[in-house]
Amino acid sequence: MPLDTLVHRASRPNPVVSIEQAQALLFEHYGLQGQLHSLGSQQDLNFRVESAQHRWVLKFCHDDAAPQALAAQHEAMRHLAGHGLAVPQALAALDGRDTLAVHLGQQRLQMRVLSYLDGQPLTRLKHLGPVAIARIGQLCGEVDRALLDFQHPGLARTLQWDPRHAHKLLDHLLPALDDPGQRGRVVEMAFQAQRRLGAVSADLPLQAVHLDITDDNSVWQRDADLRWQLTGLIDFGDLVHTWRVADLAATCAALLHHGHGDPFAVLPTVAAYHRVNPLEQAELRALWPLVVLRAAVLVSSSARQLSVAPDNDYIRANVEHEWEIFDIATAEPFELMEAAIFSSVGQSIPESAGDGILPLFAHVTHSTVCRVDLSVLSEHFADGNWEQANIDERLLSGAAAGSGWACTGYGEYRLSRTRIDTCAASATCALHVQVQAPPGTDLQAPWAGTLKRLADASVVLEGASLSLHLWGLDCPSPAGTVLAAGAPLGKVDGSLLVQLCRSPDVSPPLFCTPARAAAWQSLCPSPARVLGMDCDAPLPPDAGLLLQRRDASFARSQKHYYQAPPQIERGWRNHLIDMHGQSYLDMLNNVAVLGHGHPRMAQVAARQWSLLNTNSRFHYAAIAEFSERLLALAPPGFDRVFLVNSGTEANDLAIRLAWAASGGRDMLSMLEAYHGWSVATDAISTSIADNPQALSTRPDWVHPVMAANSYRGTFRGPDCTAGYVRSVDDTLRQLDEQGRQLAGFICEPVYGNAGGIALPEGYLQQVYDRVRARGGLCIADEVQVGYGRLGEYFWGFEQQGVVPDIITMAKGMGNGHPLGAVITRREVAEALEAEGYFFSSSGGSPVSCRIGLAVLDVMAEEGLWENAKVVGRHFKARLQGLLDQHPLVGAVHGSGFYLGLELVRDRHSLAPATQETALLCERLRELGIFMQPTGDHLNILKIKPPMVTTRQSVDFFVDCVVQVLDEIQG
Template identity: 65%
Template sequence: MLLATLIHRASLPCPQVGPEQAAQLLEQHYGLTGRLQSLGSQQDLNYRIDSDRGRFVLKICRGDYAAVELQAQHAALNRLQTRAQVRVPRVIKALTGEELLTVAVDGQTLHLRLLDYIDGQPLTHLPHLGREVIAGFGELCGRMSLALADFVHPGLDRTLQWDPRHAQELITHLLATLENLPHRAALEHVAEQVSTRIRPLVDRLPCQAVHMDITDDNVVWQRDAQRHWQIQGVIDFGDLVHTWRIADLSVTCAALLHHAEGDPFAILPAIHACHAINPLQREELQALWPLIVARAAVLVLSSEQQQRLDPDNSYLLKNAEHEWEIFHVATSVPFELMEAAILGSVGEALPPVASQDFAPLLPGLVGREFALIDLGVLSPHFEAGNWELPGIDRRLLDEAAAVHGLAASRYGQYRLSRTCPDSASEPATFPLHVELHLPHGTLLEAPFAGVLRQGVDGLLSLHDADLSVRLWGVKTSLKADSELVKGQILGEVHAPLTVQLCRADLEPPLFCTPSRAPAWQALCPSPAALLGLACDAEPELDPEALLARRDASFARSQKHYYVDPPRIERGWRNHLIDMQGRSYLDMLNNVAVLGHGHPRMAAVAARQWSLLNTNSRFHYAAIAEFSERLLALAPDAMDRVFLVNSGTEANDLAIRLAWAYSGGKDMLSVLEAYHGWSVAADAVSTSIADNPQALSSRPDWVHPVTAPNTYRGEFRGQDSAPDYVRSVEHNLAKIAANQRQLAGFICEPVYGNAGGISLPPGYLQQVYALVRAQGGVCIADEVQVGYGRMGHFFWGFEEQGVVPDIITMAKGMGNGQPLGAVITRREIAEALEAEGYFFSSSGGSPVSCRIGMAVLDVMEEENLWENAQVVGGHFKARLEELIDRHPLVGAVHGSGFYLGLELVRDRQTLEPATEETARLCDRLRELGIFMQPTGDYLNILKIKPPMVTSKRSVDFFVDMLSKVLDEQL
């Protein structure tokens, strides 16, 4: 009887009621008229009505559904109006005062209901759901479950095809009746596994009323002002039933797999959030993944059946692809792995492996000392990118064994050699095994009694009821399926020996990703007890605790990127590497022009440190040599160099030089610009992104002029220079009228803080002439944009065809070594002597000078200026392609390796997409890219990577950027 009911209910086609008929029913029974829009459904028919009385949903289902089931839904809705912390639809009574009507249409007996409409949108077709949204679904499950915990109604005792208690029967029936079914073998295998795992838990699973359809289709969301998704309400109570409590969360998690991008671990935040609100029993946690897999199987089988009954139902066709995706993700990992992950997500764990009864695997080596080789991220064996060499880990173990006789890797030490640059996927860096290099012929014995098996690639494994030990590099004369006693000889070593311990009958990987490491560790614990060897990796510092220590001791105004930043301790070329071996594409570090970890920098610094490092008042060759190198790069008229530690110090000194030379103090600076953090450099900085009080806190000697922003400024286009020059003329006139002497004008020749926007042609020529006419000096702040980064020009001011009086620079000069410079003419430099001598303790030190010269050498030898031009040109062209594909992309600024991508919500009003930009940067970090916003509205991607950046890295960045823009930020 149960199966017959299930089959009947599962095979009901959608009611046949057209829009005109629906409109007649609506006016006849509810007195409503309006515009109707069909809404998708599998077996019911839903119409949205826009009327002058509001927006409603007309729900039509077949009369085969008992009225008491629909009345149960209404009772639940009325209850949730006051009990739940989320909005649910109200039931609208018909003209007769009834909530449920039964009518006949073209020979069909139908049930009719009208509900109010909850504005918002489902997230079904959103490609990516962030962690906070996934957790939001879990929180909602917990709240709904609590609100319905004691709800009872006779209409809840129903036979429903989605009820997981009947999943096995339904799957079995549909498998038997559906011909030409895709993936039949996988479905049959899944059905058997689900049944095996659920059967022992059935009697211990608590039951209650559950919604059974809290999915991306039936939860309505809207974005708030910060572009965060907020739940507006829950709709569609058609699957309300009394069943296992955990069924609700299983349905939600199954739906979320459609957005998981192939990673079933993506659902863990939902489980954690649900458990935090409504704690789940251990048996429920153990049943959860089998129920998710069962739900996936029922979804695809029901969809296949329904499509054959109702081939014109477009809703079914659209959802079929999603449902098969859910099934494939749900069956991509072992049940045991997901059980361990789910338990771990709520702080529970599998029982430990009993290891006290193991016999030694290598009895002849008990008590012998092994060389444990560091293969981790900070290993001293790795330098200059040698970890990228094929087989480097094994070679290091071989070399150690040749010296020490015995060598071993560490279990659970994240391997640097397995990092994957320019990849959105987390690399599998966590070893679930130990590799030992031993004398060939070393005997191995069975650590416990079990059955011997042989697999591919030389795998030899020993299994008992609960455990297996997996071995590679062993030669044996034993036959497969031999039953061994503890201590029996297994074979002998004939190659590097790999040892992996594992629970149950699994085929785990040798390496896993960091996010899966806790779950896999629970299933594949350390083989240390088998080996009698303390070979486990030392525990990492807790990242949250380390960040708390930073915040407790390091001034918090010195911010860090990201709310939960990864711990970065290594870099190589244009990538930064965290402690778990993940490589992040560095798209914002314009300090390391040569890239990270450059061997020349290490060698030059070490050599000079071993000789001398002191202050610049001592006499040594490097300071003269480096100053000469800098002057050779500067315009001919410039003949004096000051060496300092930073761009801030360089700009501060430039302002002092302008004061000393001109005899005045008043400075012109450009709005929206940033020049540093010292008192003087901050005074001429007007970027409200760096200092929200910038515009109201300028001293009276600073005169900001209108920002010559050709994209979103007061005047736009390439012919706007005269309009912007008027602001300069106005301020110069004010200074003259007050009988004050102008000191100078400071400006980035390319608008760095706004993403590398070129100034309008002719702007600096006109401004420099006006400033010099009033006795002021012109300062070109090249700290960010100069030194070859722009590609076509070594200095930014070359683009404007001008020569400044003072050039300031820093950033890439030392490739990370504190190093800055001011270049000017002799008469300006010597004007400062009237105020006393200038001194910078570390500026121009021997180490800094040697590093500065080495940077110039490497830039030339490795053709980095040419790389900035060629690869930078490709970069800009690829970014410009995004303008036609993504409405959010307003413009691409800059050149070479100083680029800006400006995001706007409207290309006419140029409304800045500030919140979208922040979310984009966070999402790029998830995909393995470091990027941060810039500009007064923080809506511009400030793209300034190391100058060694390759075309491959550029393409990866733009592809990921396009992917995120497709995700509807």
Template identity: 65%
Template sequence: MLLATLIHRTSLPCPQVGPDQAAHLLERHYGLGGTLQSLGSQQDLNYSVDTHHGRFVLKICLGDYAAVELHAQHAALRALQTQDGLRVPRVIKALTGEDLLTVTVDGQTLHLRLLDYIDGQPLTHLPHVGREVIAGFGDLCGRMSQALADFAHPGLERTLQWDPRHAQELISHLLATLPDLPHRAALEQVAERVGARIRPLADHLPWQAVHMDITDDNVVWQRDALRHWQIQGVIDFGDLVHTWRIADLSVTCAALLHHAQGDPFAILPAIQACHAVTPLQREELQALWPLIVARAAVLVLSSEQQQRLDPDNDYLLKNAEHEWEIFQVATSVPFELMEAAILLCVGQTLPPIASEGFAPLLPGLVGREFALIDLGVLSPHFEAGNWEQPGIDRRLLDEAAAVHGLAASRYGQYRLSRTCPDSATEPQTFPLHVELHLPHGTAVEAPFAGVLRVGADGLLCVQDGPLSLRLWGVSTSLSAGAAVVEGQILGEVHAPLTVQWCRADVEPPLFCTPSRASAWQALCPSPSALLGLACDAEPELDPQALLARRDASFARSQKHYYVDPPRIERGWRNHLIDMQGRSYLDMLNNVAVLGHGHPRMAAVAARQWSLLNTNSRFHYAAIAEFSERLLALAPDGMDRVFLVNSGTEANDLAIRLAWAYSGGRDMLSVLEAYHGWSVAADAVSTSIADNPKALSSRPDWVHPVTAPNTYRGEFRGQDSAPDYVRSVEHNLAKIAASQRQLAGFICEPVYGNAGGISLPRGYLQQVYALVRAQGGVCIADEVQVGYGRMGHFFWGFEEQGVVPDIITMAKGMGNGQPLGAVITRREIAEALEAEGYFFSSSGGSPVSCRIGMAVLDVMEEEKLWENAQVVGAHFKARLEALIDRHPLVGAVHGSGFYLGLELVRDRHTLEPATEETTLLCDRLRELGIFMQPTGDYLNILKIKPPMVTSRRSVDFFVDMLSKVLDEQL
């Protein structure tokens, strides 16, 4: 009887009711007229209805469905109307006062209902669904379970094809009726495995009324002001049934696999969120993954059958592809692995393996000392990128064994050698094994009794039920299938010995990704007990605990990138590496001009520190040599250098020089600019992104002029200089009228804070002339945009064809060493002497000077200025190509390795896409790229990577940027 009912239910076609017929039914029974639009459904027919009285959904199903089932849905909707935070549709009564009508159309007996419409959109076809949304689905599942926990109705006691209690029987039936189905063997295997895992748990699973369809089709969402998705309501209660409580979450998780991008672990936030609201029993957690896999199988089989019954159903055709995707993701990992991951994500664990009484694996080496080799991210064995050399780990172990006799790797130590630069996917850096380098001929014995398996890749495995010891590098005379007893000699070591222990009947990898490490570690624990060797990696500091320590002691105004930042402890060239061995493309670190970890920097710093580091009042050669090198880069006529620690200090000193030389204090600065954090440098900074109160807190000696922004400023285009110069003339006139002496004008020659926008043609020529005519000096802030970064010009002011009176610089000068400089003319420099001498404790120290000269040497030797020109030009061209493809991309600014990508919602109004830019940066981080927004509206990607950045890295960045823009930010 059960099977017959299931067969009948799965064989029902969709009602055949056209839009005109539906409109007639609506008018006749509800007195409503309006515009109807078909909505997708598998076996029901749904129309959205727009009327003068509001928006509704007309639901039509075949009369084969018992009326009591539909009344149960209506009763549940009424019950849920009283629940806070759970919005569900209201049932609209017909003209007769009934909420369910039975009618006949073209010989079809149909049930007719009208519900109100909940505005929003399902996320079925959204290319990317983030962690917060996935958790939102799980939270909704938990709240729905709570809300329906005490709900009862006779219509819930029904046989439903989607009820997981019947999954195995339904799968077997559908397989029999679909002989030509693809992936048939996989589906048959699923049915068997699901049954085997669910049967021992079934009697322990709690029952209640469950929604059974909280999916990306049936939950509608809207974006809030910050562009975050928020749930608006649940719209379909057609699968409401009384069954296992955990069935609800299994349906939701199966639907989410469509958005997992191949990674089933992506659903774990939904499980955590559901469990936080409605704590799940251990048996439910153990049943969850088998039920998810069963749901995936039922989805594809039902869809295949329904397409044959209803080949013109577009909804079925559109969903079929992602239902197969769900099945493929669900069957891509072992059941045991996902069970472990689910238990661990809610704080439960697997019982330990009872290893007491096992014989030693290497009895001849008991008590011998091994050299445990550090192969982790911070290993002193790794420098200058040598971890990229093939076979480096094994070579280090070989070298250690040659010295100490015995050497071993550490179990669970994230391997730096397995990092993958310019990759959007996590690298497999976590070792689930130990590698030992021993004398050849060392005897290996069975620690426990079992059956011997031999693999084609040199694997030797002792299997005892689900428990297995997996070995590589052992030669044996035993035959596959032989029974071995505890302590029996298995063979001899003939190569590096790899040891892996596994508690489940699976084929584990030797390495796994960090996100899967805890689950795989539960299945493949450390073999240290078998080896008699304390070879486990030292526990890593909890990143969140470390962040809490920072927040508890480090002043809060000193922000960090990202809400949940990865812990970065190593860098190499244009990549930064976290403690789990993942490499992030660094697209924002213009300080490390030569890249991270440059061996020349390490050598020069170490050498000079070993000799001397003191302050510039002592006499040593480096300060004279470095000053001469800097002057050689400056325009003719500049002949004096000040050395300081930072760009802020350089700009502060430049302002003091302007005051001293001019005799005045009034400064002109440009709106939206940033020059530093000291009192004077902050005073001339007007970027509200850096200081929200910047425009209202300027001292009276600072006179901001209109920002000459050729893209979104008051005047547009490269010929707008005269219009912007009027603001300068106006401010100069005010200063003159007040009989105050102008001190100077400070400006970035390229609009750095706005992403490298070029100033209007001729702007600085006109402004410099006006400023100098009034006795002021002209300061070029080259801290960000100078020193070769722009590619075509070494100094930003060269693009404008001017020579300033004072140049300030820092950032890339020291490749991360605190180092800045001010270059000017003698008469300006000496004007400061009237106010006393200038001194910077660390500015111009021997270490800083030597590093500064080494930076210039490497830039020349490695042709980094040329790299900025060539690769930078390719970079800009690729970014500009995004304009035609993505409406959100408004413009590309800058040149070389100082670029800005400005995101706008409308290319005519230039409404800034601030929230989208924030989401984009967060998403890029997930894909292995560090990027941050800039500009007063925080809608510009300020792209300023190390000047060693390669074409490969550029292409990776632009490809990922395009991918994220395609994900409908």
């Protein structure tokens, strides 16, 4: 086809057909009637036809779209359906034809009707995760594999989207770009892409391809868990015989605007395609140049189309995200994207030979140099010292104090590079090595090359296949000097940064993110051979393989967070850090009240371990001191302490105390509550989220009463107390009628498992009175909500203005060390003694007591209760602000650092947004936040972070929640 014809086709306005005309033609030729709804198109005209029973798509295109090409599309759809792929099918007209020529005024058009696929495109979705992105790549591979043997005369056509014609087409489209800056960028990037493509184009396999398998042309529906499932592929208008990889390039380009500015986000598409339809090496090299060319044609074509059809809203709506596609496609060097593509399919870019390389330092041996460990688990790092300025350099200098030589590790994930409270991945992977050398050390050229000096103060020796980048070199030779291998290169006076690069046109960073590490390392290989020293850091362990080992040996009923969790090996304050140095905001770890890695905990534990650790039957000071401190925190009248290992053990013991003191066995507990995993505490736990069989497996001594949930319970609002107390009265009446002695009542004074909901006003006061009137004891389970976490109160029962008979606690008491306690009165404690003595092997050990004391000391010294109050108020206010912005947010519960964000689909019916909450938690992890759902419907974010959490972290968390809610609802 002549070029002017191609350009004409790339600049045509859409056909003009009114709805009335379309309905008349539809009935005349197909005998169909229905409502017509316009569908967008760049150059055609499409309508969705809806009748009471069926849906179809009515399509009009210009007559110069050869009927043979349309026949090829119909035949290809039948071919793909035969391979099990969901695609539309052409509907025969009344005369048996599937394509009809019609005349409307001066317009000569082709008309046809296709079956309709239910679902929607994902083009406007604000976030398209890696699973969906990979699924589109898999679809592309499946279609191309099925079309491999498809032949049809209608495939032999010249199409504007065929990248074989891109360079000619762009010459004529580019003048439509009015902005000279934009036009210049498109010209430059298209030139580079075409040059790289030219080196491999002769080796690219050809076949029939769809050429428009995109988020706009794939059809999706949400499943029961609100996850997107692919249901089909539409729009075969670009079907053509061309390079196979062009199909994948079109798919990748379309998905770029879902990558949040990161071109690496489309790599799952490439990997998924390759798994079902392996790519050849030439195709891997051609892929990104084709993506860039596709983006260049997109923006240029839209500009040209708007110039001839300025009222086409479909084109105008696409312009912004097409420029976003171009910007992302050209954001990284071609060399890096090629390396990333190879890496995504498990291959490496072929390396040039490195024979004849001389060592940079002529007289250095491996034994001379001390490699400094700066990794996440380095013993040099403690107490957050990695946050100090220049810590790596100071550690390096100190390590060189002996021999004068030290170096950092290439490929090491540096802890000092970790950044907190940000969605952006931290650039932690070192693509260079820093060497500390004796002053005046001479360097020699490791190969023949030309000297360059760059704006970043580096000196570069550019060789035939490698470039050597050096910072800190005293080099007397001017730029442009040609050096022979072994020639003097200069001197280093202290610290030298060394980096290799295989591409002379790329200026690599010194550090990169973990996701980019494999690609950058293929471009910037280890300088170990050049340096003549052992500088390669060991690879981090494979978190997936470690998880397999866990699952093979650790009982699976002991669940882990997330399906593919990161490997967490370090923590500091309110953040957790994985082996790649990536930081995660911890919003669910109410055990570590002081934060992770607190130095006082390490010092106290080490000191006491070095002295003594035994059981509480021995006589030592710590147990008396800690018991006294706990009693000082309790209300007057409490004078006895039991020390145990956990909240489960504390609640189990509290039940035994109630049995012993009351003489009864029957216990009241609240529905939807959780109290532990022992036989007794599991019996009184009724949360179906923790145990789906909870309501049907309670023993006869457990009597659940109605969950006093004033938000979604049977009785709601400020005057609901009486209704919930009646539930207790009904249960007590039944026990009285049966002549059963009540042992006690246990509940959390703040409804922790439901996200920190305050109990109705006066509820505990009335229930406690009724229980005590029958000789029962009242147990306050403060394991989750007590110990200052609520901010406004130290104990949860203070909010209700009551004093229990038994207080149980654990969690934050030991900041992660297994430590729990039961506080009660002497007569209650001695009632158990009459049945025999009580003993907990590690409860109240010297180490446990010293840690418990240290936790109380630090809480006081660092004002953590006050922090929970002040920052907690800001936290709750920010969460409450979401009520006006997001319909999914139903309520905000709790106070301090025990908050609940309850998500509902309807604020009147309170239908729980369970699936949305799961998606929210998964997405928050991707953004660097650990959060999990709670409640019987798993629709509540139970927010219980370390009590050192800052206002900055709170704002980061809420901002991310806002972002994800926008994505889910958008």
